[in-house]
Amino acid sequence: MLKRKSKILVTLVVLSILLVSVNLVVFASDELIVGVGGWAVEPTKRALEELNFTEKTGIEVTVTTRPGSPPEFISQMTSSILGGQTPYDVIDLEDDAAINFSRSGWLVDLDPIYDDAFWEDWTPGMLEMVDTWNRHEGELFRIPHNYETQYFFYRKDILAEKGLEVPQTWEEMVEVGKQLTTDEMYAVSDGLAKGGYLGVYVSYLTQQAGGNPFDFGPALRESLQFIHDMIYEHEIFPSSALNKDFDQVNNDFVNDRVAMMRMWPYFFDYQESQEDWYNEDKVGVALPPKGPEGRDTFVASWGWAIPNTSDKIDEAKTFVEFMTSVENAPKLAKMSTWFLSPRHSIMEGIDVEESRLASNLKKYSDAGVISSRPFHPNFRQASSIVEELASAYLTNQISLDEVIERGQEQMKALEE
Amino acid sequence: MKSRTVWNKLFLYFGIAIFVFIILVPIYWLFLTALTPRTQLFSVPPNYFPDFTLANFRNLISQVPFVAYLTNSILFSIGAVLLSVILSFLAAYGFARIEVPGSNFLLFALVLTMAIPEIVTVVPLFQVLRNLNMIDTIRGLVMVMGSVLIPFSVWVLVTFVKRVPVEIEEAAIVDGANLPQVLFYIVIPAMKPSLVTVTIINFINAWNNLLYPLVFSSSVSAKTLTVSITEIFQARTPYGRPWELISTLGVTMVVPMVILVFIAQRGIVSGLTSGSLD
């Protein structure tokens, strides 16, 4: 009896060792894996279907979600690439993550895919943005597929009801805000969580105060003070926002808990998807309230990039070329605002008045309030420094002076 | 006097009730939210009696490569356990039975490595695994996890090896058995309860481990359930954080552990504490 039991045991042990050592469980895929943010999965899938990508190129594609916030995404990708692999063959990259990846040398140069005719489709402003945020040492490591500026959304109906005008300056925001705030609704909110959200709002306000957040100068001081006052002194801004990302704030807005907010353009699609709630008269878009030095909002873009550890680089290039070609760009822009940018072909191809986003983009651009994003070569860590100190100040752990002092120290250490 | 014992008993049961309550509330919440449909999840105040549904489990399986991750977790845990228990048993026998100058010091150094925080070793280990081409492989994970479990296993097993009477082994040798046979047919059966206990404790530790799979795996080939739950947490959907999926995955990770604990409760306790009582 002992003999039989031990034989079974031995076989089991040997089998497990074999299984583990040979790593028999292989889940490789023959499909091209494209990683996009959660909100972009549906639009991308639909675009591929309607444009018949697989029929035209013979390439099967799996569109999957990548971590939404830059630091988490960077961690995931870095470990993977260091191991000689990548979880995705094509990635949709935001500016934040792109900067760090560019300097690492891990992304494939996309220049060879495009010719001069392609670049003629781009406006001078866009080309400038491409150079700063998408090129490194001459190589094009990412090709933007959209051009997003942040809009100032407000509840037309509620302001009209209370006989209020849309605020045009920071001071008016406070005045109007006090009259708007009730027990159920805050006048103003934004996503103030760390991890790529708070940094955006702080940069936005700091620019309006006339400076660059990474300098840790008077402009940053003014903008942080403004947020702090809105939360604690005027009480028109909820402190719970300190734990919220953009999706949660959007959720608050469509549940009547917030009346005004700065938000990225995917909110246009989002609000319309709330069929029970949405109607045309509820939400209006106004120019950003003017700060001490300006009322600018900055541009950000997402773009396609190919990690050079992918084993399907050629197919990936085909995908990228397809999704950004002059022929397809207008069609994609019509399908989803995720692919909207002021490229000539797109502006000609779509009816500007028909699309809320395009008409607002035009409004902002005509008013000259679109500027470029505050830049830093080690964007990710610099942003983390700003966010951590800003968050500590906004939760009343340190004073503004300490924010400035520590910030300058840490930035210096970073740049050494 | 009688009233005093009645009061004592009352205090006792009250204390027990509070204790059990505090332990069970988070677990109750975990299971409750896993069974709550997403639409009822974010109610203010919380919904204690939602319409129970199994939809979350279906969603989880369709949105996440669940089978792959589950397989990885299982292989990883079993692998780490086998590696650590086998190597530790042999080492424990060596330490317990063979007197060689320096063996005490070696054992001390080995047990001392338990004091090293894992996070400190992660970066160099990453480079080592990369050079060996073992990043994102189960065998790489098994190797590092197995090695983490070794000191504790050796520490415990040494005590239990010493409790096996040497005479039985010597008798077997007189009968003509060689060392492997002695180990396999005499010592292991005599130590079965402690070996089982160490196996279970190690399995629990491997199954629950987050840091190593998080850092050393990068794709579906090697990621485990613990990594999966952090990925779900980080996913941004149009609806905010998918808490119901987090709970659902949490439940699937917890249920095997709970079953194990109920089966092996007494063994776990004695195993955990025996190493120090000698």
Place this chain on the structure above:
Amino acid sequence: MFSNYSKLKKYLIFSILVGPAVLLRFSTSFYPIIRTIYLSFFKHNLMEQVHRYVGFNNFTSLLNDQTIVDVIGFTLVFIAVSVILQLVLGMVIANLLNTNFKGRKIVRTLNLLPWVIPVIVSGYVFRWMLNADYGLITDWIFRLSGKEVQLLINSFYARMSLILVNVWRNTPFMAIVLLAGLQSIPDELYEAAKIDGASWFQRFLHITLPASSSTIVTLGLFNIIWQIANIDIILGLTQGGPGSSTTVIAYRIYQLGMQWFSWGSASALSVYLLIIVAVISLIALYLYRRFEFSS
């Protein structure tokens, strides 16, 4: 049994038996530490492809950074408060589990549950229960006191919550260790003390504590170190925030190493952590020796 073997043969068999385990463990523990110490003298950033010798620069700039100093301070507070609470509550629970009552076996099993749930899962569960809008605990606090609290936004409450969740998680383990210690104390000692007129507290102080002290110290030490090293709970509950108020050294090392890829700084901070761990171990060793002689 092996005493009549030749010295060479003894060494040989010993090496074969003990070798694999020891080699594997040392190569994945001592070797990485040496590498970490080596790397701490360099500025090494993976993304920017920088690798440059900077001497003690990393160490000094870490200490010049007030945030890091706060993190170190909080780590010590976190561990001290957690461990004290765990010992006290653990002792209470151990005594509870030592008395005879109906259903004791089930309660002992239930006691293990917090220890057996993956730490990250308990982190997420508590994060949700403490959520300002939908949290279960927030709701109860509101119902009981009428106050609306935002526990994870206020730095003090966030820290308190982290400590309490950590205590919830680890006390069962401590309780078991203490229980084993209690069970090894012969009843006669207690009987004799009772006859001598010792009060409950005196019995506790002079019998229970000294007798279980060696158990407390050894397993307590390892538990402490596991807690210092554990980042799962912070990853799940607060991710170090608000600001950096619930960041501990280990979590900061994780951020520096695995999120910002600043490996030189991560290594330097690791060295600081190792120093702290070494100091705690030495204190524990000293206590162990003392108690060994006094019982």
